[in-house]
Amino acid sequence: MPVLSGEVTQRVREKLQGLTAPVNLVVFTHDSGSPTGEETRALMEELALTSDQVYVEFYDVAVDTAKRDDYRIDKVPATVVEGQKDYGIRFFGLPSGYEFAALLEALRLVSLGDSMLTTSTCEQLKTLTKPVHLQVFVTPPCPYCVEAVQTAQQMAIESELVTTDVVEAAEFPQLSLKYRIFVVPKVIINEREAFVGAVSEAEFLAHVMKAGV
Amino acid sequence: MDEEQCYDLLIIGAGPAGLTAAVYGARKKLETLVVSRDVGGQTLLAAGVETYMGFQYVSGAELMQKFEEQVRQFPIAFALGDEVTNLVAEDLQFAIRTSGGKRYTSKAVIIASGRRARALNVPGEKTLIGRGVSYCATCDAPLFRDKDVAVIGSGNPALTAVNELSSYAHTVYSIVRGRVKADPVLVDRAKKTGKVEFCSGYAVDEIRGTNRVEGLVLRHLAEGKVVDLPLGGVFVEIGAMPNSDFARELLRLNERKEIEVDHHRLYAIFNYYQSCGLTSVRR
Numbered sequence: 001m002p003v004l005s006g007e008v009t010q011r012v013r014e015k016l017q018g019l020t021a022p023v024n025l026v027v028f029t030h031d032s033g034s035p036t037g038e039e040t041r042a043l044m045e046e047l048a049l050t051s052d053q054v055y056v057e058f059y060d061v062a063v064d065t066a067k068r069d070d071y072r073i074d075k076v077p078a079t080v081v082e083g084q085k086d087y088g089i090r091f092f093g094l095p096s097g098y099e100f101a102a103l104l105e106a107l108r109l110v111s112l113g114d115s116m117l118t119t120s121t122c123e124q125l126k127t128l129t130k131p132v133h134l135q136v137f138v139t140p141p142c143p144y145c146v147e148a149v150q151t152a153q154q155m156a157i158e159s160e161l162v163t164t165d166v167v168e169a170a171e172f173p174q175l176s177l178k179y180r181i182f183v184v185p186k187v188i189i190n191e192r193e194a195f196v197g198a199v200s201e202a203e204f205l206a207h208v209m210k211a212g213v
Numbered sequence: 214m215d216e217e218q219c220y221d222l223l224i225i226g227a228g229p230a231g232l233t234a235a236v237y238g239a240r241k242k243l244e245t246l247v248v249s250r251d252v253g254g255q256t257l258l259a260a261g262v263e264t265y266m267g268f269q270y271v272s273g274a275e276l277m278q279k280f281e282e283q284v285r286q287f288p289i290a291f292a293l294g295d296e297v298t299n300l301v302a303e304d305l306q307f308a309i310r311t312s313g314g315k316r317y318t319s320k321a322v323i324i325a326s327g328r329r330a331r332a333l334n335v336p337g338e339k340t341l342i343g344r345g346v347s348y349c350a351t352c353d354a355p356l357f358r359d360k361d362v363a364v365i366g367s368g369n370p371a372l373t374a375v376n377e378l379s380s381y382a383h384t385v386y387s388i389v390r391g392r393v394k395a396d397p398v399l400v401d402r403a404k405k406t407g408k409v410e411f412c413s414g415y416a417v418d419e420i421r422g423t424n425r426v427e428g429l430v431l432r433h434l435a436e437g438k439v440v441d442l443p444l445g446g447v448f449v450e451i452g453a454m455p456n457s458d459f460a461r462e463l464l465r466l467n468e469r470k471e472i473e474v475d476h477h478r479l480y481a482i483f484n485y486y487q488s489c490g491l492t493s494v495r496r
Contacts, residue, residue: 098274142352143257143274147294170355180425182446183343183353196343200312201294 003043009050015104016051019111025056026080028064028073036094036171040077043094047103053111075172079103083110088156093168097140102149102166115158121205125159128212132162135188137169137181147198148185155208162208216316219306220246220290223319225297225459228254231325232280238323239287246290246317248297248309253277254327255453258351260377273351292317297326297459309459324460324472328453333365337420338449345426345446350374353446359383360445363429365417367391371450372399378448379406386442389413390434415440420447 004012027044029037041058048056059067061076071080071090079091081103087110095103109116117125134152138145149166156164169176169184179188186196187204189211199207222238224231227249238245251257259273268276295313300322302308307322330348332338338346347353350364354377363386364374371387372395378385385408387393392413393400403409412431418439419430428443455470465473 139352139355141260141355142349143251143253144349144352147251170358173358176356180344182345182356182425183347183349184356186343200296202313 002046003039004046009046012047012104013050016054016107019051019053019108021083021111021113022053022055023107023111024080024082025054026067026071026082027056027058028061028068028071028076028078028080029058030061030076034077034093034171037077040079040094043096043100044079054107075175081106081110083113087153088160088163089153090163090165091168092165093171094140095166095168098143098146099138099140099149099166099168102138102146102153105146105150106153109154109157113157115154117154117158118201121155121201122158124205124209125155125162128159128161128209130161130212131190132159132208132212133190134162134164134208135167135175135179136164137167137176137179137184137186137188139169139184142184144198145185148187148204151199151201151204152187155204161212215290218244218318220244220317220319222246222321222323223248223307223309223317224323224325225249225300225309226254226325226327226456227252227291227293228325228327229256229277229280230327231323232277232284234323234325235284235289236287239284239289244290245287246292246319247284248292248295248311248317250294250296252281252291252293258349260351260373300324300460300463302463324457326456326459328455330449331452331454333417333420333449333451335417335419337422341420341422341426341447344424345422345444346420347446347448348450350377350448350450353448354378354381357382357446361443362386362446362448363388363442363444364448364450366450366452367394368450368452369395369399370452371395372403374448374450375399375403375409376406379403379408382408382446385409386429386444387411388415388417388429388431390416412442 025044044056048054061068075092081089089106136149136152152164155162169181183196188194195207221243222245224234224247227247235245235247256273256277262271262273262276295311297309298312299310306318306320308318310316358381360382361384362378362382364371365388367389375385375387414434415431416434418432421428426447428441431440457466457470457472467473
């Protein structure tokens, strides 16, 4: 049974019509790794059928260890959204609900290879000197999460020093416990700093700059 | 969006009221700009909408998507991801400033900026926000699987939160000062889950916890006895405050931050309208 309804598939097709360059979805699952692994595979397979610019590769995290290490995958299901290069954008868990919208937006931006951030933000990101690892914890029904996800992913596209993991909080309870996720969106920066809420681009940038300079 | 252009109509907010206003404006061929943080407003937070005629059940997100599709058929300009911080009248036109540093002008303004969750204002609440205190059950309910949680409030939003949480939590305590004011259909649904404990006649004295919510201190209003309820999460659903701070310079706000208008909803400023529960006129 398809994951996406006929109506949604049609909308996705329309949305992805504008893709200007190929996007590769690199999907990692494992048979007993997660209850949503199979659904993630099916979703990505269907997504690849909606556009001739979207490609998909599947790997078993326990078998394809070289790929797993190349892409730095430490939990499943995981989906890497890769364009002309790997911008460091990962979805951990099934991107459902609002996160599906975030995934489609990631496809668009990665295909474009343009962050669409303001000039001033782009200029400041050029001054980063240290890696900034963003983990954005989300839940599928949270409408505000998609804003935080999008800004984080835009920053990953803009700067080679920024990487963004989108983590479905309920699918990874051990991480939710570790990072005290009681509210979403919550962004963990380099394992040390954290902030909550969908903040403006300027405020998000301030957090990133504090961690990366 | 053009900062140089003086729009015919500027709409603050893109919830149902703002989007509807935008369609009406566009049909009158007014050059219209909508400024909003998002498209959908508070309706996005509704897991299900059951009282919008024409839809027996529709998710808030889906309903707002349909609104947006309708709006996008018109040449309406949107400044999204931005929030209005100041509204003033100058030289027979209105000017707004936004948190993103933009300035827009227009001949008329429709304020449809909606409301935001009201805080309980009890000890512990502020320090435990994001540590078990939440104002969005739709967003955060999945994080409380198998936990005991409480929802404070007696209206439809509170009982809706109770029902959303009952899909995840072990037990949901519905804490109400007086009587439950929510629609009986929502109360019945909560009772059917078998997970909801109704605690009526209690005031919240404190949300207890150090690094995370550990419990609620409740006081029985009639008997005065104080009880401690161990919990993993507290959801505050006691109503909402108008998003009206940006209008403070131009318009008179009452103590509830509602925009003061008279009984004919007239205000001494030309071309000014209001919508979505922002004014002191009781609905």
